[in-house]
Amino acid sequence: MPPQSARSEPVPPESTASSLATAWPIDGLLPIGTTVQLIASQRYLKTADPMPMLRPPDLVDPGETGQIVEWRAAGQVAVRFRRGTFLLAPNALTAVANPESPKAEQRPS
Numbered sequence: 001m002p003p004q005s006a007r008s009e010p011v012p013p014e015s016t017a018s019s020l021a022t023a024w025p026i027d028g029l030l031p032i033g034t035t036v037q038l039i040a041s042q043r044y045l046k047t048a049d050p051m052p053m054l055r056p057p058d059l060v061d062p063g064e065t066g067q068i069v070e071w072r073a074a075g076q077v078a079v080r081f082r083r084g085t086f087l088l089a090p091n092a093l094t095a096v097a098n099p100e101s102p103k104a105e106q107r108p109s
Contacts, residue, residue: 034068036079036093048078048085059083065096 030036041062045055048070060066060081069085070078076087 030068030095032068035065035096036068037065037096038062039092039094042092045086048087060086
Protein backbone atom coordinates (compact mmCIF):
# COMPACT_ATOMS: atom_id res chain seq x y z
CA MET A 1 0.00 0.00 0.00
CA PRO A 2 1.55 3.36 -1.04
CA PRO A 3 2.06 5.95 1.67
CA GLN A 4 -0.61 8.61 1.85
CA SER A 5 0.53 12.11 1.15
CA ALA A 6 -0.22 14.84 3.64
CA ARG A 7 -3.51 16.49 2.81
CA SER A 8 -3.77 20.20 3.00
CA GLU A 9 -6.93 22.17 3.51
CA PRO A 10 -8.38 23.42 0.22
CA VAL A 11 -7.90 27.12 -0.26
CA PRO A 12 -10.95 28.90 -1.65
CA PRO A 13 -10.17 30.59 -4.96
CA GLU A 14 -10.05 34.33 -4.96
CA SER A 15 -13.09 35.87 -6.58
CA THR A 16 -12.22 37.00 -10.10
CA ALA A 17 -14.80 39.77 -10.00
CA SER A 18 -13.43 41.23 -6.78
CA SER A 19 -9.82 41.07 -7.95
CA LEU A 20 -10.75 42.81 -11.22
CA ALA A 21 -12.78 45.42 -9.40
CA THR A 22 -9.73 46.48 -7.38
CA ALA A 23 -7.69 46.92 -10.57
CA TRP A 24 -10.03 49.58 -11.96
CA PRO A 25 -9.55 53.17 -10.89
CA ILE A 26 -13.32 53.30 -10.37
CA ASP A 27 -15.59 51.11 -8.26
CA GLY A 28 -16.95 47.97 -9.89
CA LEU A 29 -16.46 46.36 -13.26
CA LEU A 30 -17.16 48.21 -16.45
CA PRO A 31 -19.66 46.48 -18.69
CA ILE A 32 -19.00 45.42 -22.25
CA GLY A 33 -19.60 48.36 -24.56
CA THR A 34 -18.14 50.96 -22.21
CA THR A 35 -15.99 53.62 -23.85
CA VAL A 36 -12.49 53.69 -22.34
CA GLN A 37 -9.33 55.69 -22.93
CA LEU A 38 -5.74 54.43 -22.97
CA ILE A 39 -3.84 56.17 -20.17
CA ALA A 40 -0.23 55.73 -21.27
CA SER A 41 1.82 54.24 -24.08
CA GLN A 42 2.37 50.49 -23.83
CA ARG A 43 5.65 48.62 -24.43
CA TYR A 44 3.81 46.41 -26.92
CA LEU A 45 0.23 45.54 -27.87
CA LYS A 46 -1.18 42.01 -27.84
CA THR A 47 -3.91 41.35 -30.39
CA ALA A 48 -7.21 39.82 -29.26
CA ASP A 49 -7.17 37.25 -32.08
CA PRO A 50 -7.59 33.51 -31.41
CA MET A 51 -3.82 33.29 -32.03
CA PRO A 52 -2.58 36.52 -30.39
CA MET A 53 0.43 38.37 -31.81
CA LEU A 54 2.56 41.14 -30.37
CA ARG A 55 2.31 44.39 -32.30
CA PRO A 56 4.22 47.68 -32.03
CA PRO A 57 2.86 50.19 -29.51
CA ASP A 58 2.41 53.00 -32.05
CA LEU A 59 -0.84 51.44 -33.34
CA VAL A 60 -2.72 53.00 -30.41
CA ASP A 61 -1.82 56.47 -29.14
CA PRO A 62 -2.11 57.40 -25.45
CA GLY A 63 -5.43 59.15 -24.96
CA GLU A 64 -7.12 57.26 -27.80
CA THR A 65 -10.60 55.99 -27.00
CA GLY A 66 -11.91 52.50 -27.63
CA GLN A 67 -14.76 50.23 -26.62
CA ILE A 68 -14.64 47.18 -24.34
CA VAL A 69 -15.71 44.16 -26.39
CA GLU A 70 -14.79 41.29 -24.06
CA TRP A 71 -13.39 40.31 -20.67
CA ARG A 72 -10.68 37.65 -20.88
CA ALA A 73 -8.94 35.38 -18.39
CA ALA A 74 -6.32 36.78 -16.01
CA GLY A 75 -8.08 40.13 -15.88
CA GLN A 76 -7.33 41.08 -19.47
CA VAL A 77 -9.75 43.35 -21.33
CA ALA A 78 -10.26 43.21 -25.10
CA VAL A 79 -10.67 46.79 -26.35
CA ARG A 80 -11.54 47.75 -29.93
CA PHE A 81 -9.59 50.80 -31.12
CA ARG A 82 -9.63 52.28 -34.63
CA ARG A 83 -6.58 50.22 -35.69
CA GLY A 84 -7.53 46.88 -34.14
CA THR A 85 -8.68 45.02 -31.04
CA PHE A 86 -6.04 44.54 -28.36
CA LEU A 87 -5.74 42.89 -24.94
CA LEU A 88 -4.86 45.31 -22.17
CA ALA A 89 -4.60 45.33 -18.40
CA PRO A 90 -7.51 47.18 -16.75
CA ASN A 91 -5.15 49.59 -14.98
CA ALA A 92 -3.99 50.90 -18.40
CA LEU A 93 -7.51 52.19 -19.09
CA THR A 94 -9.88 54.78 -17.72
CA ALA A 95 -13.60 55.14 -18.38
CA VAL A 96 -14.80 58.15 -20.35
CA ALA A 97 -18.24 59.57 -20.98
CA ASN A 98 -19.78 58.05 -24.08
CA PRO A 99 -19.72 60.82 -26.74
CA GLU A 100 -22.39 59.09 -28.85
CA SER A 101 -24.92 58.91 -26.02
CA PRO A 102 -28.07 60.74 -27.07
CA LYS A 103 -29.07 63.67 -24.91
CA ALA A 104 -32.56 63.90 -23.54
CA GLU A 105 -34.88 64.40 -26.46
CA GLN A 106 -37.48 67.10 -26.23
CA ARG A 107 -40.71 66.23 -27.91
CA PRO A 108 -42.93 68.96 -29.26
CA SER A 109 -46.11 69.36 -27.24
